[in-house]
Amino acid sequence: MDISAYKNVYVFAEQREGKVQTVAYELLGKARDLADTLGQEVCAILLGSGIKGEAKSLIEHGADRVLVVEDKDLEIYTTEPYAQAIVSIVEQKKPGIILLGATTIGRDLGPRVSARLNTGLTADCTELGIDEESKHLLMTRPAFGGNLMATIMCTEHRPQMSTVRPGVMMARPADSNRKGEIEDIKVDFKRDKFRVRVKEVVKEQKNLVDITKARVLVSGGRGVGCKEGFAELQKLAGCLGGEVSSSRAMVDAGVMEHNRQVGQTGKTVRPDVYFALGISGAIQHLAGMEGSDLIIAVNKDKYAPIFEVADMGIVGDLNKVVPALVEKLKKEVKTK
Amino acid sequence: MNIVVCIKQVPDTTEIKLDPVKGTLIRDGVPSIMNPDDKGGLELALQLKDQYGAHVTVITMGPPQADAILREAFAMGADRAILLTDRKFAGADTLATSHALSAALRQLDYDLIIAGRQAIDGDTAQVGPEIAELLDLPQVSYVEGLKYDGKKTLDIRKQTEEGYQIWQVETPCLLTVLASANKARYMSVSGIVTAFDKEVEIWSADTVKADPATLGLNGSPTRVKKSFTKGAKTAGKVFEVDASEAAELIINKLKEKYII
Missing domain, CATH: 3.40.50.1220 (TPP-binding domain)
Known part of the structure; x- marks a missing residue:
């Protein structure tokens, strides 16, 4: 694959009940560092139903561009509609890097998407950086129950994907003067593949x-x-x-x-x-x-x-x- | 109902210690166990077998000594065991592992595939969803329990950060299960006796007709560039004093840091 066609740092802006989760702002903070090092843009992916109002806050926290997909099947997270939306965005935009929160949603969605795109995914990273020479993403994560740290690269496939645990990265303070673009993305969903239904949501x-x-x-x-x-x-x-x-x-x-x-x-x-x-x-x-x-x-x-x-x-x-x-x-x- | 449970042999990471001088892992004498989440998944399969008469197959990918956890699964009540082992699998990341396992799963009849949420040596939680994708199955991860209507429909309790959700899905599908979903049964005495007489089927990359380009290191999009142990934080002062003095010391420390 021609990896040079893939650029910019994308953040999956996880939302629950229409509210962007803190981990998304933390990821934007890190994405900003990475994008500045690469001289590229930070793009947030916002999926939901009636969700567009959250885009402004993503820009204030570091996004240059917010890609919004609105659909009733994206209101509550299920794997397949979300996977189709992200895969469609990857096909349209060719991201260099995609970061997701290592939450029950991000860890369900990430591997489904990476397998569909036949690319690598590194779970639960605690540190992200850019390799000075090759410009590949350096993804550092604990293994063996935290006994060992490993730095992982994905050199021949794109996008480079990583999940990051909530609380590990630092969000930047909101800057209401930051400017960015909000872009609606159209996705042709294959709805016959939506094979699970959320029957009940219980908060304890x-x-x-x-x-x-x-x-x-x-x-x-x-x-x-x-x-x-x-x-x-x-x-x-x-x-x-x-x-x-x-x-x-x-x-x-x-x-x-x-x-x-x-x-x-x-x-x-x-x-x-x-x-x-x-x-x-x-x-x-x-x-x-x-x-x-x-x-x-x-x-x-x-x-x-x-x-x-x-x-x-x-x-x-x-x-x-x-x-x-x-x-x-x-x-x-x-x-x- | 045919259920296939994917299990993994892992080092018991709670027993791993760091050599404080060399800063390396002490792996000698660390026992190998069936991964706890996988055991939770096997127990769930065996409960379905108890209630509905399912046929339970366990499969593992690993070196020949992974035979031990397949014997353990027999002793718990599994009906069939497959060891997927081949040098061609060596160096696989989660995607290459998922390619090997899904090739093997294509050789089997299944209504339900169950995997553990994650293995305690890698903690990635990726192989289950990746297999589901490669086999074009719906997935439910973080499974805490389920209700089965005896035909095709499963109501699955899925753990979330806020509580739980009930997801409804039809077979065939893939679930990734938490160890806390249930309390895994012990091996039965008769099970242990017969476990070593039963046949563990040995499958290779050729047996499962896997595409060699998707396997092992060559089939892995991710590479470990380096691994290292974390530089240990230097220890602070340790005091052996009575409770009152200890309280005083702590309060002074909190004041020093402007906490109080």
């Missing part, structure tokens, strides 16, 4: 907490043990205006909900302060929190690997340290 109240947005996270692991233990952690989080999160062990044990899980199979977080309480620090957990500004660990086991990434480590019983800390913090607040 417990899933509404977004730990990736918290400035302070008080995270508990096996050492906390039970729901009652987490109540104490909640007090500490309350004192600091933070949220409670947890390691995988506590989610598997049914003590905490999955949406509060930090790590390789949970969320990537980078709060100002991360308390790791009774968390030994399996490499999968570290992968999700080591970008935190300040890490404070409390663990009984002085050889726990968490101490290797902690800025401050306390060897001790969290069931004693946390109440003592809560008590002193309350006094601090009172004296202020």
